[in-house]
Amino acid sequence: MTDRRKFLKTAALGGAALSLGINATAADADDEKNKKKKRIPLEPFKGGLVLSTWDAGISANQAAWNTLTAGGKALDMAEKGVNDTEADFRNLSVGLGGLPDREGHTTLDACIMDSNGMAGSVMFLEHIKHPASVARRVMEKTPHVQLVGEGAYRFAISEGFPHDDFVSEEAQNAWKKWLKESKYQPIINIENHDTIGLLAMDNNGDIAGACTTSGLAYKIRGRVGDSPIIGAGLYVDNEIGAATSTGLGEAVVRTCGSFLVVELMRQGATPQQACEEAVIRIQKRHRNFQDFQVGFLAVNKAGEIGAYAVQPGFTYALYKNGENKLFKSGSLIPSK
Ligand code: SD4
Numbered sequence: 261m262t263d264r265r266k267f268l269k270t271a272a273l274g275g276a277a278l279s280l281g282i283n284a285t286a287a288d289a290d291d292e293k294n295k296k297k298k299r300i301p302l303e304p305f306k307g308g309l310v311l312s313t314w315d316a317g318i319s320a321n322q323a324a325w326n327t328l329t330a331g332g333k334a335l336d337m338a339e340k341g342v343n344d345t346e347a348d349f350r351n352l353s354v355g356l357g358g359l360p361d362r363e364g365h366t367t368l369d370a371c372i373m374d375s376n377g378m379a380g381s382v383m384f385l386e387h388i389k390h391p392a393s394v395a396r397r398v399m400e401k402t403p404h405v406q407l408v409g410e411g412a413y414r415f416a417i418s419e420g421f422p423h424d425d426f427v428s429e430e431a432q433n434a435w436k437k438w439l440k441e442s443k444y445q446p447i448i449n450i451e452n453h454d455t456i457g458l459l460a461m462d463n464n465g466d467i468a469g470a471c472t473t474s475g476l477a478y479k480i481r482g483r484v485g486d487s488p489i490i491g492a493g494l495y496v497d498n499e500i501g502a503a504t505s506t507g508l509g510e511a512v513v514r515t516c517g518s519f520l521v522v523e524l525m526r527q528g529a530t531p532q533q534a535c536e537e538a539v540i541r542i543q544k545r546h547r548n549f550q551d552f553q554v555g556f557l558a559v560n561k562a563g564e565i566g567a568y569a570v571q572p573g574f575t576y577a578l579y580k581n582g583e584n585k586l587f588k589s590g591s592l593i594p595s596k
């Protein structure tokens with residue numbers, strides 16, 4: 261309780277001051293506006309909204325928005341939004357163009373959650389272009405939540421997803437260069453991120469989300485990060501809001517990051533406060549937090565958003581009120 265009070269005080273003092281750069285006002289403005297409001301339950305925002313990680317989020321948001329205007333619901337928005345990033349084979353952190361594991365194979369992780377609390381996930385999936393769509397199929401067509409590896413691949417093929425042998429020359433060249441030293445440090449290069457986590461609200465105020473990645477470059481074969489883990493890389497609770505993460509998955513899994521953010525919102529935190537507290541939790545658990553990046557995004561039922569990261573440089577895209585804009589998140593470690 262003491263910690264929480266301390267955090268809220270810190271957040272109130274520090275949140276706005278730490279936000280930086282490009283249009284760094286979206287989350288802060290929401291936060292200021294709502295400090296005095298009774299938090300729960302919140303009136304649902306019905307204007308439609310898409311919030312997603314990193315610069316590629318702009319294009320993903322547009323794809324999600326097009327799905328909304330074509331009559332899609334939140335779940336369709338989430339799926340089609342991240343499909344846009346998965347299909348971009350130039351992206352080195354998502355889809356079949358992603359950097360491989362240390363044996364040279366690109367393996368994909370993805371999950372999806374709908375407004376009814378249902379979820380689907382695939383991990384360690386190879387040769388399939390749209391893992392997030394396979395995750396949706398797991399959710400809709402099986403009694404399970406998670407499928408992994410060869411089983412996930414066979415399920416995808418049985419559902420009509422084509423086998424895809426695409427190999428990115430750029431990713432393979434980077435791997436061959438890495439092989440010369442084969443020096444794997446479980447420390448993330450903070451520049452090396454692009455995983456897409458996307459949270460979508462439709463015109464009914466319903467929320468869904470998806471998260472998809474090729475995971476950490478040069479990981480041990482079989483390694484799975486936070487992105488396909490429900491509650492870590494993504495969590496949606498249609499009564500409260502949703503959250504997603506990017507960065508060093510191990511740190512997010514250890515703290516049940518996205519679930520934590522949503523539960524903090526349930527207890528009355530704004531999305532911004534919740535993201536900040538989750539980052540502080542990661543800081544407390546990891547002595548080496550200065551060496552890696554983790555970023556969280558959150559949206560609540562009222563359509564207010566939050567964003568916060570360990571390191572500076574985390575960007576996010578927000579499509580709201582007819583505008584699709586890129587913002588720079590605030591961070592625990594200030595930019596130099
Ligand atoms: C993972 N969270 O596999 C992912 C990596 C990531 O941008 O976010 N990359 O740990």
